[in-house]
Amino acid sequence: GAGVSQSPSNKVTEKGKDVELRCDPISGHTALYWYRQSLGQGLEFLIYFQGNSAPDKSGLPSDRFSAERTGGSVSTLTIQRTQQEDSAVYLCASSLAIPGSDEQFFGPGTRLTVL
Amino acid sequence: SQQGEEDPQALSIQEGENATMNCSYKTSINNLQWYRQNSGRGLVHLILIRSNEREKHSGRLRVTLDTSKKSSSLLITASRAADTASYFCATGGSQGNLIFGKGTKLSVKP
16 A cells, blocks of 8 residues: 655745645554654654644644644645744654554655755 | 664664664653664654563564663664665654654665
C-alpha cells in the first residue's frame, strides 16, 4: 500500500507570504504527527492529531502556525506571514496509535525555504 | 526539547567495518526506537526495543538498552556504502510523539 505522502516536496516563498503544507497519512492510521527539522538538527515535534482532534497545540512555534485535519485523513499545516527562521524540512508521520504499536511512518517531507 | 543525545555526532568508517552509535536519554521510557534518515528527508524505522529488553537483533543491526544508565547503542555489522545516512534514537513523548536526539551522521566509504 501507499506510504505517507507530502506535498509540495519543495516550497520557496518570500518572507511575509503564507504557505500551506499537506500530508496524506497511511490509510487507517488514526494518529498523525507534524515535526520540523532545521538544517543539521534533530526533529522538533510540532503537533499531534488523534482523528481530527489536536488536544495540545503548545508545540507549535508561534501563533503564525496552525494545523487541521479533516475526515481523519489529510492534514494541512499552515504558516502565515512566513519568516526566514521558518525555513526547514517539515515532516509528517502517521501511526496506528494502538498499544504496543509505536512505530511511526514518515513522509518524505516538504523542504520550505523562506527568502 | 530533545530527550537525549547521540554519540558520536559523526562517524566515518570503511566498508566491512562495524559501526557503533550510542544514545543517552533523560526520563523513564516504555521503549526506545532507532530511525535512519537519508539525505535529510523522510525517516525509516529500524528497530524498537522495549524497556524490559536488553538486546535485540534485526539482520545486521543489534540494539542494546541499559535502563539503569539510560543509554542505548546501535551496532551495524559488516557495514556497506548504502548504510551511509543519519541515525536517530527516539523515545516517547507525552502525546505519543517521538522525541529525537540530534543524530549520528554515518559515512561508510567503499
